[in-house]
Amino acid sequence: MDAVLENLPYLLGGFLTNLQLAAFALAGGIFLGTLVGLGRISKRPWxxxxxxxxxxxxxxxxxxxxxxxxxxxMPILIGKTLDPFVSAAVSFVVFEATYFGEIFRAGFQSISKDLVSAAYSTGLTYRQTAAYILVPIAVRRMLPSLITQSIITFQDTSLAYVIGLQEMVRRTTIVDGLEVRSVQLYTFVAILFFVICFVGSRISLHYEEKSRKAKVL
Amino acid sequence: MLTYKFDWGVLWRQPYGEWLLQGLWLTIQLGALAWVIALSLGILFGTLRSVRFWPLRIIGALYVEIFRNIPFLVQLFFWFYAGPMLLGKTLQFKINQISGLNYYIAIFGLGLYTASRVAEHVRAGFASIGHGQYDAVLSTGMTRLQMYWYVMIPHALRLIIPPLTTEFLTIFKNSAVAMTIGVAETTFMSYKIDEQTFHGLEATTGAMAIYLVLGMTVVKLMDRIESRFRIPGLMSR
Structure with missing residues (x-):
């Protein structure tokens, strides 16, 4: 375990980069994904x-x-080489938005028209129907898949390795190159990712059970 | 905008065009061979998760949780760098001498990873079969092993062909990660063309086109399989 302990600050610094990249990817991806989801149910062909x-x-x-x-x-568009973090963040936002968009679309489409009619018939305005009926129900239905996709996004941040971003896997290969303690080092990385993703998947499962019991699914 | 001269010729000029085609051939091999592992292990562990005997259920659950919650890149590096070390010095030396070791490890790693996802679908398939069928099959005098082999597994598989199609598409996409351990598949080749010509943009765009065509071909193929194995009387698309 020495190889892991001695390089712990360096490795965890890389893990922080993974977390930051995931934060950008999720914020941007969910925002753009909402627009994509709306576009996918739009009646305007253009x-x-x-x-x-x-x-x-x-x-x-x-x-x-x-x-x-x-x-x-990116270098062709803006004329200079980009920082790998920015470049990775942009590609994650653009890529994950398509997955989040499909989750949002499924969420919107899962709401029955009868429910909307029922809301109108009680005298609610369009704005009230959206705010008190549609959005809360859609969010509850989408929450498990949103969390699952967020976990996948978090796991995917390790792929920024390929453009030389100093995230955890990149730093592990660097340390491994010096120390040749592959078993310990990669087991450590695996455990770290596992703990976070496992907790995340339990939370997702919890919301799934909860909405099943509340009969909104 | 930088004065960038596009040179789409890198996509067909020799030897680059041939590199891309070689890459495609490797992508197909990786995806197809890993799929064999993924499907067999996925069916095995997915079935284990739905049997009555709880220790087997736990084995199935452990497998799925471990392989789903660790990034594929980390798994691949673990098998490639740490895997041989786990087997002891003499065996490690022998294994590292195998030529094309990265190719075999990519297939093995991709198969194990995808198996965890297939297992989840198989479990969902079992869950959607009513309990009455289990009782009905057992009442005919079949043993539990026969019940799973002759009735439940074929039934569950036919129910989950659509999500399996998605997984089959994903396995080709995930095979691109094998470039990180030096397997010369499509993405690797587009990167290599960039190293030689500095026309990475054209090369990666060409690689995207290859993945699109591959994806469409797989969908066509699976459509055929789906209509061939559709269960009569069920809702179809």
Whole structure:
């Protein structure tokens, strides 16, 4: 365990980069994903088709390739080489937004028209219906998949390794190159990711059970 | 905007065009061979999660939780760098001498990882079969092993063909991660073209087109399998 303990601050510093990247990816991805979700249920063809194309295109391509692509395209667009963190953050937002968008779409579409009619018939305005009926129910239904997708996003941040970002896996390979303690080092990384993702998946399961009992699913 | 001269010729000029095609061939191999492992282990562990005997259920759950909650990249590096060390000095030396070791480890790692996802679908398939069927099958005099092998597993598999299609598509996409241990698949090749020509943008765009075509082909193929194995009388798409 010496190899892990001696390099602990360095490794955990890398893990902090993973967390930061995940934070940017989730904030941007969920924001853009909401717009994508709205675009996917839009009745205007000039909104629906471009957004659908964007979603179906990116969902068929490996994330690792998207990370590379942005790393190559950004210098051409802005004229200078970008910091790997910024480049990775942009590719994550653009990529994860398609997945979050599909979750939002499913959430919106899971609400029955009868429910909306019922809300109107009690005298609620459109704004009130949206605020008190539609959004709360949709969020409750989407919460488990949102958490699951957030865990996947967090795991995916390790892929920024490929453009040389100093995140945890990159730093582990650097330490391993010096110390040659692969078993200890990679077991440590695996455990760290496992603990966070496992707790996350339990939380997701908890909300799933909760809404099943409340019969909103 | 920088004065960047596009050179789409890198996509077909020799030897780069051939590199991309070689990459595609490796991507197909990785995906297809890993799928064999993923499907067999996925069915095994997914079934274990739904049997009555609780120690087996725990084994199934442990497998799924471990492989789903660790990033695939970390798993791959673990198998590649730490895996041989686990086997002791003499065996480690022998294993590291195998040529194309990264290729085998990529297939093995991708298979184990995807198996955890397949197992979850298989479990969902079992959950959607009514309890009456278990009783009905057992009342015909089949043993539990026969029940799973002849009735439950085939039934569950036919129910979960649509999510398995998604997993099958994902396995080709995830195979791109194998480039990190030096397997020369499509993404690796596009990166290599960039190293040689500095036209990474064109090369990665070409690689994207390859993945799109591959994805569409897989969907077509799975559509056929799905209509062939559809259960009569159930809602279809």
């Amino acid at each position: 909104v629906y088709y471009p957004v659908t194309l964007y979603v179906n295109f990116l969902r068929n391509i490996p994330l690792i390739l998207v990370i590379f692509w942005f790393f190559f395209v």
